[in-house]
Amino acid sequence: MTAERRGSERLVDLLSGQEEKLVGQWIEGVSHTLRGRLSAGELGHELRELYAALVAALRSGEDWRAEAFSEVRALLTELSRNRARQGFTPTETATAVFALKDLLAPSSETAQEDITAYLRLNRLVDALGLFTVETYAKTREEIIGSQAEQLLELSTPVVKLWDGVVAVPLVGTLDSARTQVVMEKLLQTLVDTGSDQAIIDITGVPAVDTEVAQHLLKTVVAARLMGAECTISGIRPQIAQTIVALGIQFGDIVTKATLADALKHALRRLGTENPAVAARSAR
Amino acid sequence: MNGQSVTAEEEFSTLPITTNDDVVRARQLVRALAQQAKLSLVDQTKLITAASELARNTLVHGGGGVMRSGLVERGGRRGVTARFEDSGPGIPDLDLALTDGWTSGNGMGLGLSGARRLTDDFTLASKPGAGTTVSITKWVR
Ligand SMILES: Nc1ncnc2c1ncn2[C@@H]1O[C@H](COP(=O)(O)OP(=O)(O)O)[C@@H](O)[C@H]1O
Ligand SMILES: [Mg+2]
Numbered sequence: 001m002t003a004e005r006r007g008s009e010r011l012v013d014l015l016s017g018q019e020e021k022l023v024g025q026w027i028e029g030v031s032h033t034l035r036g037r038l039s040a041g042e043l044g045h046e047l048r049e050l051y052a053a054l055v056a057a058l059r060s061g062e063d064w065r066a067e068a069f070s071e072v073r074a075l076l077t078e079l080s081r082n083r084a085r086q087g088f089t090p091t092e093t094a095t096a097v098f099a100l101k102d103l104l105a106p107s108s109e110t111a112q113e114d115i116t117a118y119l120r121l122n123r124l125v126d127a128l129g130l131f132t133v134e135t136y137a138k139t140r141e142e143i144i145g146s147q148a149e150q151l152l153e154l155s156t157p158v159v160k161l162w163d164g165v166v167a168v169p170l171v172g173t174l175d176s177a178r179t180q181v182v183m184e185k186l187l188q189t190l191v192d193t194g195s196d197q198a199i200i201d202i203t204g205v206p207a208v209d210t211e212v213a214q215h216l217l218k219t220v221v222a223a224r225l226m227g228a229e230c231t232i233s234g235i236r237p238q239i240a241q242t243i244v245a246l247g248i249q250f251g252d253i254v255t256k257a258t259l260a261d262a263l264k265h266a267l268r269r270l271g272t273e274n275p276a277v278a279a280r281s282a283r
Numbered sequence: 284m285n286g287q288s289v290t291a292e293e294e295f296s297t298l299p300i301t302t303n304d305d306v307v308r309a310r311q312l313v314r315a316l317a318q319q320a321k322l323s324l325v326d327q328t329k330l331i332t333a334a335s336e337l338a339r340n341t342l343v344h345g346g347g348g349v350m351r352s353g354l355v356e357r358g359g360r361r362g363v364t365a366r367f368e369d370s371g372p373g374i375p376d377l378d379l380a381l382t383d384g385w386t387s388g389n390g391m392g393l394g395l396s397g398a399r400r401l402t403d404d405f406t407l408a409s410k411p412g413a414g415t416t417v418s419i420t421k422w423v424r
Contacts, residue, residue, distance in 0.1 A: 041293045085308075086298070177303060207310065207328055209335040210391040238328040245329060246336075246397035247383050 011117040012058050014104055015051075022103045023051045029099045033092060047096070050075045054100075062120060064127045073131065080132045084139035093136050097129040158182075158189040165197040165266045166190060167259065169234075171204030179212055183219040187226065196228040197266035201259045203234030213248045220253050229269060231255070233262035290353030295366070300338055301347040309338040309350045309365075316363045320354055322423055330363060330421040333401040336394035337367045337417050343388070345369025345415055355420060362403070362422040370414035377407060 015022065027047050031040060053071040060068040076097070083093040104118045158168045168186045170179070190198055200216060202208065208216075220230040233256040235243070243250075256262040290296075298309055313334040317327040334350070341348040348369030355364045374380045381399065386392035395417075399405040404420035 037299075039297060042297065045294055082296070206314070207332045207335060209332050209339070210393045210397065211335075211339060214391055238325040241325055242328050242332045242401065245400045246332065247393045247400070248391065248397075 007113075007116050007120055008058065008062060010113055011062075011120050012055060014114065014117055015058065015121075016055050019051070019055070023048055025103055026051065026099060029102060030096045033095045033099070034088070037088070038086075046075075046079060050079070058124075062124055064124060064131070072128070076128060076132050077135050080136040081139045084136050084143065090133055090136050094129050094133050097132050098125060100125045158186050160189070160193050160195070161199070161263055162267065164195045164270050165199065165263065166193055166195045167199035167201060167263075169201045169204060169259070172206075179215040183215055183222075186219060187222055190223060190226060190228050197270060198223050198228055198230045199259065199262045199266060200230065200232050201234040201262070202232065202239070203236065203259070205234075205239070208239050208243055208248075210246060210248060213243065213246075217250070217253075229254070229266075231262040231265055233257070233259045289356045289361070292353075295351035295353040295364075298350045298352070299347075300341045300350055300367070300369075303342070306335065306338045306342060310335045312350070312352060313363065313365055316352060316354060316365075317421070320361050320363050320423055322363065322421060326421055326424070329401040330365075330419070333398035333419050333421075334365050336398045337365070337419065340394055340417075341367045341369045341415075343390075345371035347371075348414075357422070360422050362420050364404075364418065364420040366416065366418040368414065368416045373411040373413055373415055374407075374409040375411045377409060381407070 027040075027044050030047065031038070031043055034043065050072065053075055057066075057069045057072050060066070063069070064072070079096070080093055083096075101118075101122055104114070104121055106115045106118050110118070158166055161167045166186065166189050168182060170182060186198060186200070190196070200219065202216075205212070216232060220232075223230040231254045232250070235255055235257070254262075254265065256265055296312070298312055299305060300309060310331055314327065314331050317330050322330065334352075338350060341350070345367075346369060348367060348371070350365055350367050352363070352365040355362045379385055381396050382392070383396045384392045395407070398417070398419060399407075402419040403422050404418070406418045407415070408417075409415040
Protein backbone atom coordinates (compact mmCIF):
# COMPACT_ATOMS: atom_id res chain seq x y z
CA MET A 1 0.00 0.00 0.00
CA THR A 2 1.36 3.43 -0.90
CA ALA A 3 1.91 6.16 1.70
CA GLU A 4 -0.55 8.25 -0.28
CA ARG A 5 -3.28 5.66 0.08
CA ARG A 6 -2.56 5.16 3.78
CA GLY A 7 -2.87 8.90 4.47
CA SER A 8 -6.23 8.89 2.80
CA GLU A 9 -7.42 5.98 4.83
CA ARG A 10 -6.27 7.51 8.08
CA LEU A 11 -8.26 10.64 7.31
CA VAL A 12 -11.41 8.61 6.68
CA ASP A 13 -10.79 6.67 9.91
CA LEU A 14 -10.39 9.83 11.95
CA LEU A 15 -13.54 11.41 10.53
CA SER A 16 -15.76 8.35 10.66
CA GLY A 17 -14.42 6.95 13.94
CA GLN A 18 -15.91 9.69 16.08
CA GLU A 19 -18.52 10.89 13.65
CA GLU A 20 -21.18 11.78 16.25
CA LYS A 21 -18.80 13.78 18.41
CA LEU A 22 -17.13 15.61 15.53
CA VAL A 23 -20.36 16.52 13.78
CA GLY A 24 -21.71 17.81 17.09
CA GLN A 25 -18.63 19.99 17.51
CA TRP A 26 -18.92 21.25 13.98
CA ILE A 27 -22.60 22.18 14.35
CA GLU A 28 -21.89 23.91 17.64
CA GLY A 29 -19.03 25.95 16.22
CA VAL A 30 -20.98 27.02 13.17
CA SER A 31 -24.20 27.84 15.03
CA HIS A 32 -22.11 30.14 17.19
CA THR A 33 -20.98 32.17 14.16
CA LEU A 34 -24.57 32.39 12.84
CA ARG A 35 -25.84 33.61 16.21
CA GLY A 36 -29.10 31.70 16.06
CA ARG A 37 -30.26 33.17 12.78
CA LEU A 38 -30.70 29.66 11.42
CA SER A 39 -32.68 27.14 13.43
CA ALA A 40 -30.63 24.46 15.16
CA GLY A 41 -32.68 21.81 13.39
CA GLU A 42 -32.06 23.23 9.95
CA LEU A 43 -28.35 23.72 10.50
CA GLY A 44 -27.93 20.30 12.11
CA HIS A 45 -29.64 18.58 9.23
CA GLU A 46 -27.61 20.49 6.68
CA LEU A 47 -24.22 19.79 8.26
CA ARG A 48 -24.97 16.14 9.08
CA GLU A 49 -25.84 15.46 5.46
CA LEU A 50 -22.73 17.26 4.29
CA TYR A 51 -20.47 15.43 6.74
CA ALA A 52 -21.78 12.03 5.70
CA ALA A 53 -21.33 12.89 2.03
CA LEU A 54 -17.82 14.11 2.66
CA VAL A 55 -16.74 10.95 4.47
CA ALA A 56 -18.29 8.81 1.74
CA ALA A 57 -16.51 10.78 -0.97
CA LEU A 58 -13.17 10.62 0.83
CA ARG A 59 -13.26 6.84 0.63
CA SER A 60 -12.50 7.12 -3.06
CA GLY A 61 -10.02 9.97 -3.01
CA GLU A 62 -9.37 13.59 -2.23
CA ASP A 63 -9.95 15.32 -5.56
CA TRP A 64 -12.93 17.53 -4.83
CA ARG A 65 -13.62 17.87 -8.58
CA ALA A 66 -13.98 14.12 -9.01
CA GLU A 67 -17.26 12.34 -9.66
CA ALA A 68 -17.16 10.92 -6.13
CA PHE A 69 -17.57 14.44 -4.74
CA SER A 70 -20.62 15.37 -6.78
CA GLU A 71 -22.95 14.94 -3.81
CA VAL A 72 -20.67 17.11 -1.67
CA ARG A 73 -20.63 19.81 -4.33
CA ALA A 74 -24.39 19.67 -4.71
CA LEU A 75 -24.91 20.06 -0.97
CA LEU A 76 -22.45 22.95 -0.80
CA THR A 77 -24.19 24.63 -3.71
CA GLU A 78 -27.51 24.33 -1.93
CA LEU A 79 -26.00 25.62 1.30
CA SER A 80 -24.46 28.70 -0.28
CA ARG A 81 -27.57 29.47 -2.32
CA ASN A 82 -29.74 29.31 0.80
CA ARG A 83 -27.32 31.49 2.75
CA ALA A 84 -27.20 34.08 -0.02
CA ARG A 85 -30.99 34.18 -0.25
CA GLN A 86 -31.37 34.46 3.50
CA GLY A 87 -28.98 37.39 3.64
CA PHE A 88 -25.98 35.82 5.38
CA THR A 89 -22.58 37.35 4.60
CA PRO A 90 -19.95 35.54 2.49
CA THR A 91 -17.80 35.18 5.63
CA GLU A 92 -20.61 33.59 7.62
CA THR A 93 -21.22 31.23 4.72
CA ALA A 94 -17.60 30.21 4.19
CA THR A 95 -16.89 29.85 7.91
CA ALA A 96 -19.29 26.93 8.05
CA VAL A 97 -16.98 25.03 5.71
CA PHE A 98 -13.65 26.23 7.08
CA ALA A 99 -14.75 25.27 10.60
CA LEU A 100 -14.29 21.63 9.49
CA LYS A 101 -10.55 22.06 9.97
CA ASP A 102 -10.91 22.69 13.69
CA LEU A 103 -12.28 19.20 14.18
CA LEU A 104 -8.90 17.57 13.59
CA ALA A 105 -6.72 20.39 14.86
CA PRO A 106 -3.52 18.71 16.15
CA SER A 107 -2.02 19.19 19.59
CA SER A 108 1.56 18.59 20.75
CA GLU A 109 0.68 14.92 21.35
CA THR A 110 -0.80 14.27 17.94
CA ALA A 111 0.89 11.44 16.08
CA GLN A 112 2.76 12.31 12.88
CA GLU A 113 0.33 10.20 10.86
CA ASP A 114 -2.62 12.19 12.18
CA ILE A 115 -0.92 15.50 11.50
CA THR A 116 -0.49 14.41 7.90
CA ALA A 117 -4.20 13.53 7.77
CA TYR A 118 -5.04 16.94 9.21
CA LEU A 119 -2.97 18.68 6.54
CA ARG A 120 -4.71 16.71 3.82
CA LEU A 121 -8.08 17.71 5.23
CA ASN A 122 -6.90 21.33 5.31
CA ARG A 123 -6.07 21.33 1.63
CA LEU A 124 -9.42 19.81 0.72
CA VAL A 125 -11.42 22.13 2.96
CA ASP A 126 -9.69 25.19 1.48
CA ALA A 127 -10.81 24.14 -1.98
CA LEU A 128 -14.36 23.40 -0.83
CA GLY A 129 -14.53 26.71 1.03
CA LEU A 130 -13.57 28.65 -2.08
CA PHE A 131 -16.08 26.71 -4.14
CA THR A 132 -18.75 27.71 -1.59
CA VAL A 133 -17.83 31.38 -1.74
CA GLU A 134 -17.92 31.30 -5.52
CA THR A 135 -21.39 29.75 -5.59
CA TYR A 136 -22.54 32.28 -3.02
CA ALA A 137 -21.29 35.17 -5.18
CA LYS A 138 -23.00 33.76 -8.25
CA THR A 139 -26.31 33.50 -6.42
CA ARG A 140 -26.03 37.06 -5.13
CA GLU A 141 -25.48 38.22 -8.68
CA GLU A 142 -28.57 36.35 -9.83
CA ILE A 143 -30.66 37.88 -7.04
CA ILE A 144 -29.46 41.38 -7.81
CA GLY A 145 -30.06 40.78 -11.51
CA SER A 146 -33.64 39.68 -11.00
CA GLN A 147 -34.31 42.61 -8.69
CA ALA A 148 -33.00 45.06 -11.24
CA GLU A 149 -35.20 43.41 -13.82
CA GLN A 150 -38.24 43.88 -11.62
CA LEU A 151 -37.40 47.52 -11.09
CA LEU A 152 -36.98 48.06 -14.77
CA GLU A 153 -40.24 46.36 -15.54
CA LEU A 154 -42.01 48.46 -13.00
CA SER A 155 -40.64 51.73 -14.24
CA THR A 156 -42.81 51.02 -17.29
CA PRO A 157 -43.78 54.41 -18.64
CA VAL A 158 -47.26 55.67 -18.81
CA VAL A 159 -48.07 55.90 -22.51
CA LYS A 160 -50.45 58.07 -24.45
CA LEU A 161 -52.45 55.60 -26.56
CA TRP A 162 -54.64 58.11 -28.34
CA ASP A 163 -55.66 61.69 -28.09
CA GLY A 164 -57.30 61.84 -24.68
CA VAL A 165 -56.40 58.28 -23.66
CA VAL A 166 -53.42 57.30 -21.50
CA ALA A 167 -52.55 53.79 -20.40
CA VAL A 168 -50.16 52.06 -18.08
CA PRO A 169 -49.28 48.39 -18.34
CA LEU A 170 -48.41 46.99 -14.92
CA VAL A 171 -45.88 44.17 -15.14
CA GLY A 172 -44.24 41.88 -12.62
CA THR A 173 -44.54 41.34 -8.92
CA LEU A 174 -46.08 44.47 -7.47
CA ASP A 175 -45.23 45.74 -4.07
CA SER A 176 -47.00 48.59 -2.48
CA ALA A 177 -44.33 51.26 -2.89
CA ARG A 178 -43.85 50.58 -6.59
CA THR A 179 -47.54 50.38 -7.32
CA GLN A 180 -48.01 53.74 -5.69
CA VAL A 181 -45.27 55.31 -7.81
CA VAL A 182 -46.84 54.02 -11.01
CA MET A 183 -50.30 55.20 -9.98
CA GLU A 184 -49.07 58.68 -9.14
CA LYS A 185 -47.35 58.85 -12.49
CA LEU A 186 -50.57 57.88 -14.23
CA LEU A 187 -52.52 60.65 -12.53
CA GLN A 188 -49.80 63.17 -13.38
CA THR A 189 -49.85 62.10 -17.04
CA LEU A 190 -53.62 62.55 -17.16
CA VAL A 191 -53.05 66.16 -16.16
CA ASP A 192 -50.02 66.75 -18.40
CA THR A 193 -51.69 65.41 -21.54
CA GLY A 194 -55.15 66.79 -20.77
CA SER A 195 -56.57 63.30 -21.15
CA ASP A 196 -59.78 62.15 -19.52
CA GLN A 197 -59.60 58.43 -20.15
CA ALA A 198 -57.09 56.21 -18.33
CA ILE A 199 -56.48 52.50 -18.75
CA ILE A 200 -54.65 50.35 -16.23
CA ASP A 201 -53.68 47.05 -17.79
CA ILE A 202 -52.79 44.26 -15.37
CA THR A 203 -52.18 41.44 -17.87
CA GLY A 204 -48.58 41.17 -16.62
CA VAL A 205 -49.40 41.06 -12.92
CA PRO A 206 -49.14 37.56 -11.42
CA ALA A 207 -51.22 38.29 -8.30
CA VAL A 208 -53.48 41.03 -7.01
CA ASP A 209 -53.67 41.14 -3.21
CA THR A 210 -55.72 43.57 -1.12
CA GLU A 211 -52.92 46.09 -1.05
CA VAL A 212 -52.51 46.25 -4.79
CA ALA A 213 -56.31 46.34 -5.13
CA GLN A 214 -56.46 49.22 -2.70
CA HIS A 215 -54.00 51.19 -4.80
CA LEU A 216 -55.97 50.43 -7.94
CA LEU A 217 -59.21 51.55 -6.31
CA LYS A 218 -57.66 54.72 -4.90
CA THR A 219 -56.28 55.60 -8.32
CA VAL A 220 -59.67 55.16 -9.93
CA VAL A 221 -61.28 57.40 -7.32
CA ALA A 222 -58.54 60.03 -7.67
CA ALA A 223 -58.91 59.97 -11.46
CA ARG A 224 -62.65 60.53 -11.07
CA LEU A 225 -62.05 63.49 -8.82
CA MET A 226 -59.96 64.91 -11.63
CA GLY A 227 -62.84 64.43 -14.02
CA ALA A 228 -61.29 61.42 -15.74
CA GLU A 229 -62.52 57.87 -16.12
CA CYS A 230 -60.45 54.79 -15.44
CA THR A 231 -60.78 51.33 -16.99
CA ILE A 232 -58.98 48.25 -15.71
CA SER A 233 -58.07 45.72 -18.36
CA GLY A 234 -56.31 42.38 -18.57
CA ILE A 235 -57.84 40.70 -15.53
CA ARG A 236 -57.01 37.07 -16.27
CA PRO A 237 -59.35 34.28 -15.10
CA GLN A 238 -57.18 33.14 -12.18
CA ILE A 239 -56.84 36.74 -10.97
CA ALA A 240 -60.58 37.33 -11.29
CA GLN A 241 -61.36 34.22 -9.22
CA THR A 242 -58.84 35.23 -6.58
CA ILE A 243 -60.20 38.76 -6.32
CA VAL A 244 -63.70 37.39 -5.85
CA ALA A 245 -62.58 34.89 -3.19
CA LEU A 246 -60.71 37.63 -1.35
CA GLY A 247 -63.95 39.57 -1.20
CA ILE A 248 -62.71 42.66 -3.02
CA GLN A 249 -65.45 44.61 -4.73
CA PHE A 250 -64.60 46.69 -7.75
CA GLY A 251 -68.04 48.26 -7.61
CA ASP A 252 -68.95 50.25 -10.70
CA ILE A 253 -65.41 50.33 -12.08
CA VAL A 254 -65.32 49.39 -15.74
CA THR A 255 -63.24 46.29 -16.42
CA LYS A 256 -62.37 44.84 -19.83
CA ALA A 257 -60.77 41.56 -20.83
CA THR A 258 -58.08 43.09 -23.02
CA LEU A 259 -56.29 46.37 -23.53
CA ALA A 260 -57.84 46.61 -27.00
CA ASP A 261 -61.35 46.29 -25.57
CA ALA A 262 -60.52 48.95 -23.01
CA LEU A 263 -59.27 51.30 -25.72
CA LYS A 264 -62.43 50.78 -27.76
CA HIS A 265 -64.47 51.54 -24.68
CA ALA A 266 -62.44 54.68 -23.92
CA LEU A 267 -62.86 55.96 -27.47
CA ARG A 268 -66.59 55.40 -27.31
CA ARG A 269 -66.73 57.35 -24.06
CA LEU A 270 -64.71 60.16 -25.57
CA GLY A 271 -67.00 60.15 -28.59
CA THR A 272 -70.21 60.59 -26.62
CA GLU A 273 -68.69 63.64 -24.99
CA ASN A 274 -66.81 64.97 -27.98
CA PRO A 275 -68.07 64.13 -31.49
CA ALA A 276 -64.88 65.43 -33.13
CA VAL A 277 -62.82 62.78 -31.41
CA ALA A 278 -65.33 60.12 -32.32
CA ALA A 279 -65.10 61.14 -35.96
CA ARG A 280 -61.32 60.96 -35.80
CA SER A 281 -61.28 57.50 -34.24
CA ALA A 282 -63.86 56.22 -36.70
CA ARG A 283 -61.59 56.96 -39.63
CA MET B 284 -31.94 17.62 -1.79
CA ASN B 285 -34.54 16.51 -4.24
CA GLY B 286 -36.86 19.37 -5.11
CA GLN B 287 -39.69 16.95 -5.68
CA SER B 288 -39.62 15.31 -2.28
CA VAL B 289 -41.85 16.24 0.60
CA THR B 290 -40.32 18.33 3.38
CA ALA B 291 -40.70 17.35 7.02
CA GLU B 292 -42.09 20.18 9.16
CA GLU B 293 -38.87 20.73 11.06
CA GLU B 294 -37.03 21.06 7.77
CA PHE B 295 -39.24 23.76 6.29
CA SER B 296 -37.14 26.57 4.94
CA THR B 297 -37.27 29.73 6.98
CA LEU B 298 -37.57 33.19 5.52
CA PRO B 299 -37.33 36.22 7.77
CA ILE B 300 -40.02 38.83 7.12
CA THR B 301 -38.76 42.19 8.25
CA THR B 302 -38.97 44.40 5.16
CA ASN B 303 -41.25 45.05 2.20
CA ASP B 304 -38.80 43.17 0.00
CA ASP B 305 -39.23 40.12 2.22
CA VAL B 306 -42.95 40.14 1.43
CA VAL B 307 -42.09 39.94 -2.28
CA ARG B 308 -39.58 37.19 -1.49
CA ALA B 309 -42.17 35.24 0.47
CA ARG B 310 -44.51 35.44 -2.50
CA GLN B 311 -41.80 34.24 -4.89
CA LEU B 312 -40.87 31.34 -2.60
CA VAL B 313 -44.47 30.19 -2.32
CA ARG B 314 -44.86 30.53 -6.08
CA ALA B 315 -41.88 28.23 -6.62
CA LEU B 316 -43.31 25.65 -4.21
CA ALA B 317 -46.76 25.87 -5.80
CA GLN B 318 -45.22 25.21 -9.20
CA GLN B 319 -43.16 22.31 -7.84
CA ALA B 320 -46.28 20.79 -6.31
CA LYS B 321 -48.02 21.24 -9.67
CA LEU B 322 -50.98 23.15 -8.28
CA SER B 323 -53.35 24.39 -10.96
CA LEU B 324 -52.81 27.96 -12.14
CA VAL B 325 -55.90 29.16 -10.26
CA ASP B 326 -54.81 27.41 -7.05
CA GLN B 327 -51.27 28.76 -7.43
CA THR B 328 -52.62 32.29 -7.71
CA LYS B 329 -54.92 31.80 -4.73
CA LEU B 330 -52.13 30.43 -2.55
CA ILE B 331 -49.65 33.13 -3.57
CA THR B 332 -52.22 35.84 -2.86
CA ALA B 333 -53.06 34.37 0.55
CA ALA B 334 -49.35 34.18 1.39
CA SER B 335 -48.94 37.77 0.31
CA GLU B 336 -51.70 38.88 2.68
CA LEU B 337 -50.29 36.94 5.62
CA ALA B 338 -46.70 38.00 4.99
CA ARG B 339 -47.84 41.60 5.01
CA ASN B 340 -49.81 41.10 8.21
CA THR B 341 -46.73 39.57 9.81
CA LEU B 342 -44.75 42.65 8.83
CA VAL B 343 -47.34 45.36 9.47
CA HIS B 344 -49.37 44.05 12.40
CA GLY B 345 -46.94 41.55 13.90
CA GLY B 346 -43.90 43.82 13.69
CA GLY B 347 -41.98 41.26 11.62
CA GLY B 348 -41.46 37.52 11.93
CA VAL B 349 -40.74 34.50 9.76
CA MET B 350 -42.36 32.34 7.12
CA ARG B 351 -41.73 28.60 7.21
CA SER B 352 -42.77 26.80 4.08
CA GLY B 353 -42.45 23.52 2.27
CA LEU B 354 -44.08 20.71 0.34
CA VAL B 355 -46.36 18.42 2.32
CA GLU B 356 -48.29 15.22 1.72
CA ARG B 357 -51.40 13.71 3.30
CA GLY B 358 -53.27 10.63 2.23
CA GLY B 359 -51.32 10.50 -1.00
CA ARG B 360 -52.10 14.09 -1.85
CA ARG B 361 -49.44 16.69 -2.32
CA GLY B 362 -49.71 20.20 -1.03
CA VAL B 363 -47.89 23.36 -0.05
CA THR B 364 -47.86 24.73 3.48
CA ALA B 365 -46.76 28.17 4.59
CA ARG B 366 -46.70 29.16 8.22
CA PHE B 367 -46.32 32.75 9.37
CA GLU B 368 -45.05 33.39 12.86
CA ASP B 369 -44.48 36.58 14.76
CA SER B 370 -44.09 37.54 18.39
CA GLY B 371 -45.95 40.81 18.04
CA PRO B 372 -48.94 42.15 19.96
CA GLY B 373 -51.23 39.23 19.06
CA ILE B 374 -54.91 39.43 18.16
CA PRO B 375 -57.31 40.08 21.07
CA ASP B 376 -60.50 39.08 19.25
CA LEU B 377 -60.06 36.40 16.57
CA ASP B 378 -63.67 36.49 15.36
CA LEU B 379 -63.50 40.22 14.89
CA ALA B 380 -60.16 39.99 13.06
CA LEU B 381 -61.70 37.38 10.74
CA THR B 382 -64.68 39.59 9.95
CA ASP B 383 -64.75 40.79 6.35
CA GLY B 384 -63.83 44.42 6.20
CA TRP B 385 -62.62 44.78 9.77
CA THR B 386 -59.24 46.46 10.13
CA SER B 387 -57.41 48.01 13.04
CA GLY B 388 -55.45 50.15 10.58
CA ASN B 389 -56.13 51.49 7.11
CA GLY B 390 -56.24 48.18 5.27
CA MET B 391 -59.19 46.64 3.51
CA GLY B 392 -59.68 44.20 6.35
CA LEU B 393 -59.91 41.31 3.89
CA GLY B 394 -56.49 39.74 4.36
CA LEU B 395 -57.21 37.20 7.10
CA SER B 396 -60.74 36.32 6.06
CA GLY B 397 -59.69 36.28 2.40
CA ALA B 398 -56.69 34.02 3.07
CA ARG B 399 -59.04 31.58 4.81
CA ARG B 400 -61.31 31.47 1.75
CA LEU B 401 -58.38 31.17 -0.65
CA THR B 402 -56.83 28.09 0.99
CA ASP B 403 -57.92 24.55 1.93
CA ASP B 404 -56.52 24.47 5.47
CA PHE B 405 -56.31 27.59 7.59
CA THR B 406 -55.34 27.74 11.25
CA LEU B 407 -54.96 30.89 13.26
CA ALA B 408 -53.49 30.94 16.76
CA SER B 409 -52.81 34.07 18.69
CA LYS B 410 -52.25 35.19 22.26
CA PRO B 411 -52.40 38.85 23.12
CA GLY B 412 -48.89 39.92 24.01
CA ALA B 413 -47.31 36.70 22.79
CA GLY B 414 -47.68 36.79 19.03
CA THR B 415 -49.55 35.22 16.17
CA THR B 416 -49.17 32.10 14.03
CA VAL B 417 -51.16 31.55 10.86
CA SER B 418 -50.76 28.41 8.82
CA ILE B 419 -52.20 27.79 5.36
CA THR B 420 -52.14 24.77 3.05
CA LYS B 421 -53.34 24.25 -0.49
CA TRP B 422 -53.73 20.67 -1.74
CA VAL B 423 -53.40 19.44 -5.27
CA ARG B 424 -56.79 18.49 -6.66
N1 LIG C 1 -49.97 39.02 12.67
C1 LIG C 1 -50.85 39.82 13.27
N2 LIG C 1 -50.58 40.38 14.48
C2 LIG C 1 -51.46 41.20 15.09
N3 LIG C 1 -52.65 41.54 14.57
C3 LIG C 1 -52.99 41.04 13.37
C4 LIG C 1 -52.12 40.16 12.66
N4 LIG C 1 -52.74 39.80 11.50
C5 LIG C 1 -53.92 40.45 11.50
N5 LIG C 1 -54.09 41.19 12.60
C6 LIG C 1 -55.25 42.01 12.97
O1 LIG C 1 -56.35 41.55 12.21
C7 LIG C 1 -56.89 42.62 11.46
C8 LIG C 1 -57.46 42.11 10.17
O2 LIG C 1 -56.40 41.68 9.32
P1 LIG C 1 -56.63 41.72 7.75
O3 LIG C 1 -57.89 40.98 7.47
O4 LIG C 1 -55.40 41.24 7.07
O5 LIG C 1 -56.90 43.25 7.46
P2 LIG C 1 -55.87 44.47 7.30
O6 LIG C 1 -54.49 43.93 7.27
O7 LIG C 1 -56.28 45.10 6.02
O8 LIG C 1 -56.10 45.36 8.49
C9 LIG C 1 -55.78 43.62 11.33
O9 LIG C 1 -56.25 44.93 11.11
C10 LIG C 1 -55.06 43.45 12.65
O10 LIG C 1 -55.68 44.21 13.65
MG1 LIG D 1 -53.89 42.40 6.05
